[in-house]
Amino acid sequence: MTPRADAAFDLPSAVSTIETALSSPLPTSGPTTDQGEPLTGEWTSTRGEGFLLLPLWQSETLTGVYGREWNEAEARAESHLAALTSHLDAHWGPHRTLNMRAPLLRRGSDERFPEPFRTLFAKDCYGDLTLWGPLPTRLPSPRWAALALNQSDGDAPLILTALITDHPLTEPSSPAS
Template sequence: MTVPCAMIEGRNLKEACDADGVVRVASGETSRSVTARIGEVFDIGRAVSDIEALRTAELPTDGVPVSEGDPATGEWTGTSGPGFRIVPLWESDALTGVYGVEWNQAEEAAAANLALVVRELDRRWGAHREVSMHVPLFRNQAGEPMPALFQSLCDLDCYGTLTVWGPTATEGRWVAVSVNQCDGDAPMIMTAVISQRPIVELPD
């Protein structure tokens, strides 16, 4: 997987970057950057509009998954791979030094934001399904292969349960949303996925 050099922390970027300004990340190695959504107040209308735009986005047909960053800041703006794209919809404030009741409130607020999106997409597309990330997590820890979409989610620390709709009536694509947190101090991040292939539970 490749990600913009500015998104990689704890490396000698001059040595790690290749000629076109990206650094290759091995399967299971994560980038710990913030997203380009940092500082934005959650807006259900904007989130749903971004998801709708994904339904008609051009998707790669092959190749290695690549993550893009904002040219100025390197903050993550999306990841594209064969037949799929992953984008951030919202990012909470950083939770460094936040514990107890305040941390629980932040988690509840993120879950409430996700619930608003799910409710609206259920209204548009019908009842959703849930796809657990437990099997991808275990496979990633064991270094076992998995479909590129799930590997990219693991590489991005997106282990939140996927809420899935699909195939959509007009485009025949699959859509998923989730809320994720890579560790206790990191912000909550809501992501959206669009895929030309079914997003279904991986077998054990």
């Protein structure tokens, strides 16, 4: 699924995209790579060792949007995240939240973060992670899933993303070597 600016949020499609991603193989090694929609170049996913990051929905660009209109756009995006979270909670059980504030504040240091945090920051995905897992799959190893609502700056669109990993996510406590 390639999110289109101004496209309506489609809960069944978002759930289907996540379920498909959960059953997809994840790279076991190699570089982190971006995939894009061939005709438009829009970002469709990023794959790296043990993870898959993909956009589920994107708002319109918020350039020149202020005050009440901006607040309404943010509330609409938050309602999409809440609806998807509620659906997945009903399916997988309660989620937990990984606050991204501490890793984000440490980002300016010389610290190297492990994947997938390095990719999240490179993609301006700074939103707190709503996490589930381990989740059962038909694959030999379990999966963890996370959602986040992200915005790189006040004019950029809001982007709802899904992150699928083959390992638990915890706040990185020390630099990766």
